[in-house]
Amino acid sequence: MLWIAWKMLIGNRVKYLGIVFGVVFAALLIAQQSSIFCGLMFLTVSQIRDVEGPGIWVMDPNVQFIDDIKPLPDTDLFRVKGVSGVEWAVRFYKGLARARMEQGEFHQMILLGIDDATLVGAPEGIFMGSLADLRKPHAVLLDDAGYKQIWPGEPYILGRVFEMNDRRAVVVGITKASRTFQTFPIVYTLYSRAVLFAPPERKVLSFVLAQPRPGLNATAVCQEITAQTGLQALTREAFMQKTIRHFLAKTGIPVNFAITVLLGFIVGTAIAGQTFYLFTVENIKQFGALKAMGTSNWTILVMVLAQAMQVGAIGYGLGVGLAALFGWGSRGFTKLAFFMPWQVLAITAVAVFFIVVLASLLSIRRVLVVDPAIVFRG
Amino acid sequence: MTTDQPRPNNALPSDVAVHVRGVTKDFGTGGSLTKALRGVDLDVPYGEMLILAGPSGCGKTTLVSIVAGTLAPTDGDVVVLGKNLIAMPNRLKVRFRRDNVGFVFQSYNLLPALTAAENAAVPLLIAGWRRARAVEAASEVLDTLGLGDRLTRLPTELSGGQQQRVAIARAIVHQPRLLVCDEPTSALDAKNGRITMELIARIAVQPDRAVIVVTHDSRVYSFADRIALMEDGRIESVEAGMHQAHPANPA
Ligand SMILES: Nc1ncnc2c1ncn2[C@@H]1O[C@H](COP(=O)(O)OP(=O)(O)O)[C@@H](O)[C@H]1O
Ligand SMILES: [Mg+2]
Numbered sequence: 001m002l003w004i005a006w007k008m009l010i011g012n013r014v015k016y017l018g019i020v021f022g023v024v025f026a027a028l029l030i031a032q033q034s035s036i037f038c039g040l041m042f043l044t045v046s047q048i049r050d051v052e053g054p055g056i057w058v059m060d061p062n063v064q065f066i067d068d069i070k071p072l073p074d075t076d077l078f079r080v081k082g083v084s085g086v087e088w089a090v091r092f093y094k095g096l097a098r099a100r101m102e103q104g105e106f107h108q109m110i111l112l113g114i115d116d117a118t119l120v121g122a123p124e125g126i127f128m129g130s131l132a133d134l135r136k137p138h139a140v141l142l143d144d145a146g147y148k149q150i151w152p153g154e155p156y157i158l159g160r161v162f163e164m165n166d167r168r169a170v171v172v173g174i175t176k177a178s179r180t181f182q183t184f185p186i187v188y189t190l191y192s193r194a195v196l197f198a199p200p201e202r203k204v205l206s207f208v209l210a211q212p213r214p215g216l217n218a219t220a221v222c223q224e225i226t227a228q229t230g231l232q233a234l235t236r237e238a239f240m241q242k243t244i245r246h247f248l249a250k251t252g253i254p255v256n257f258a259i260t261v262l263l264g265f266i267v268g269t270a271i272a273g274q275t276f277y278l279f280t281v282e283n284i285k286q287f288g289a290l291k292a293m294g295t296s297n298w299t300i301l302v303m304v305l306a307q308a309m310q311v312g313a314i315g316y317g318l319g320v321g322l323a324a325l326f327g328w329g330s331r332g333f334t335k336l337a338f339f340m341p342w343q344v345l346a347i348t349a350v351a352v353f354f355i356v357v358l359a360s361l362l363s364i365r366r367v368l369v370v371d372p373a374i375v376f377r378g
Numbered sequence: 379m380t381t382d383q384p385r386p387n388n389a390l391p392s393d394v395a396v397h398v399r400g401v402t403k404d405f406g407t408g409g410s411l412t413k414a415l416r417g418v419d420l421d422v423p424y425g426e427m428l429i430l431a432g433p434s435g436c437g438k439t440t441l442v443s444i445v446a447g448t449l450a451p452t453d454g455d456v457v458v459l460g461k462n463l464i465a466m467p468n469r470l471k472v473r474f475r476r477d478n479v480g481f482v483f484q485s486y487n488l489l490p491a492l493t494a495a496e497n498a499a500v501p502l503l504i505a506g507w508r509r510a511r512a513v514e515a516a517s518e519v520l521d522t523l524g525l526g527d528r529l530t531r532l533p534t535e536l537s538g539g540q541q542q543r544v545a546i547a548r549a550i551v552h553q554p555r556l557l558v559c560d561e562p563t564s565a566l567d568a569k570n571g572r573i574t575m576e577l578i579a580r581i582a583v584q585p586d587r588a589v590i591v592v593t594h595d596s597r598v599y600s601f602a603d604r605i606a607l608m609e610d611g612r613i614e615s616v617e618a619g620m621h622q623a624h625p626a627n628p629a
Contacts, residue, residue, distance in 0.1 A: 001503055001504070003509065004489065004492065004496075004500070004503065007489075007491040007492055007496075008489060008491050010491070011490060011491025012491070285485075285487060286487070286489050286490075288487075289481075289483070289487040289489075290500070290504070291472070292446075292448050292475065292481055293475065293476065293479075293481060293500060293501055293504055294472055294473065294474075294475040294476020294477070294479070294501070294504050294505075295472070295476070295504050296469070296472050296473075297472075299504075371448075371449075372448040372475075373443045373448045373449040375448075375481070375483055375487050376439045376442070376443050376448070376483060376484075376560050377439070
């Protein structure tokens with residue numbers, strides 16, 4: 001009987017496309033908006049993600065998110081090193097610096113300073129030049145997106161020079177870096193050089209990056225650090241979560257996306273539901289005939305639900321596919337963040353499921369009450 | 379069989395397929411009350427084709443709907459194939475129709491998305507047959523009705539007469555013991571109406587099956603064993619039809 005239901009559904013080409021359109025519309029909007037939302041959230045933690053080695057970030061107790069820099073005194077590095085669960089710990093500088101280019105124009109840049117001795121915190125995606133060259137005088141690495149932003153349309157050339165805080169910086173390498181929320185160029189250099197590039201301040205140590213001793217639980221070591229130093233210590237994942245929670249709570253971003261997603265849900269349900277109902281009404285004599293011939297209400301219910309699930313599956317596939325295509329197509333030439341983790345697919349699937357169930361409710365009611373005797377009426 | 383009878387003392391003759399006594403049916407209430415049936419008595423024995431005739435609006439469709447188990451009467455006794463339909467819960471009526479009743483409707487009521495063979499197979503599918511077997515069995519029936527070369531056509535690709543023959547195949551494919559046809563020829567021209575009635579008389583009428591055909595087309599009376607004339611919610615008379623036996627019916 002299920003294939004009869006499907007044939008009925010597909011047989012009515014116009015209505016079928018109408019219902020599928022409603023579901024595709026909703027699925028596309030929900031998946032696309034959720035992906036952009038996830039992309040934005042992903043951007044906010046990109047600088048935590050890019051530091052892959054150490055498992056623990058130590059910072060001022062009042063820091064709320066990655067860009068919320070509250071410098072520590074240099075001595076805090078040694079206090080963290082003194083905690084028994086800590087295998088090693090290094091300094092990490094993060095700040096904003098103004099760079100003066102050869103032609104005299106200024107660029108705001110994200111300045112990252114990695115440990116001079118170990119280079120912990122260095123970017124992974126260097127594709128021109130080498131990390132070792134960072135030890136040369138004045139050497140910095142620049143991210144490729146930043147390079148294109150500063151010198152648009154120009155080929156990658158090593159050895160280009162600019163000034164920060166009246167000090168020479170020489171580009172010795174170009175690296176991939178995850179895009180950030182702020183979309184400024186990212187400059188990597190040694191910690192000792194970074195603090196010279198930065199505007200002079202009394203305290204300069206942004207973060208201490210630490211690694212727990214092998215076999216120790218990172219969260220437990222964080223608690224140990226906090227207990228002994230009074231600093232805030234978070235695992236890499238916990239710091240990402242804290243940063244995302246900050247953006248969720250302190251910005252209107254989630255509300256805006258929630259409204260769009262809700263709109264997609266409502267409009268999709270309305271289109272799909274109305275067309276599905278019209279489809280059912282158009283076929284009511286067919287359902288009546290099936291009932292007269294001895295089809296139980298239960299089977300009729302299953303048939304309508306099967307029809308709903310069919311359009312749900314098709315609409316979901318198309319909608320999510322289109323959303324993915326959109327994300328893929330927009331990666332090159334727009335600044336839109338787009339990230340479609342499995343959670344987006346799952347949320348969209350659940351939403352589509354509810355859409356088609358809601359959309360079929362009216363239809364189900366209609367077919368269940370239909371009197372089989374109607375088939376005898378002209 | 380005994381448990382379903384309304385009056386055990388007054389046992390029905392076992393050759394009666396349809397037993398209707400004192401059946402009334404009211405539609406609506408108050409000012410809009412319609413007395414569609416005003417006390418109908420009717421017996422249809424097995425092996426018989428009964429034609430139910432009468433002017434439009436006299437209650438023919440209402441009566442066959444009650445007999446087929448798709449409509450409940452307001453009052454009266456209805457025993458069909460030994461089952462008391464009055465006492466039967468809805469759930470069992472659905473099953474009763476599935477197992478025992480074949481329908482031919484005035485407007486064919488074929489499913490437009492299904493082929494001829496698939497349409498004819500629907501009662502078997504409802505009964506739980508596998509698709510391939512059901513379609514195969516339905517194809518054989520269509521073949522005997524002269525539609526062997528139209529099996530994969532959609533209803534829209536068939537003429538009215540052909541569609542009605544598909545409907546007849548659908549009505550008999552599951553070997554029901556009661557066949558109910560409501561104005562099967564009224565949408566057809568004279569020739570196709572004749573062919574349709576011939577097919578019903580030749581193939582559907584069987585010794586263990588009762589056939590009721592509603593019509594107001596007097597040209598097809600000749601196919602009936604008996605003709606019941608209805609008037610204003612009552613059966614006025616029952617006459618013998620011209621059709622006496624079924625010589626061309628080897629079962
Ligand atoms: N569902 C219904 N609601 C109200 N009135 C009905 C309904 N079905 C039939 N009737 C009325 O009952 C009477 C008998 O109808 P019907 O059995 O269809 O007659 P026939 O089939 O002989 O033309 C008519 O007056 C018709 O208007
Ligand atoms: Mg009628």
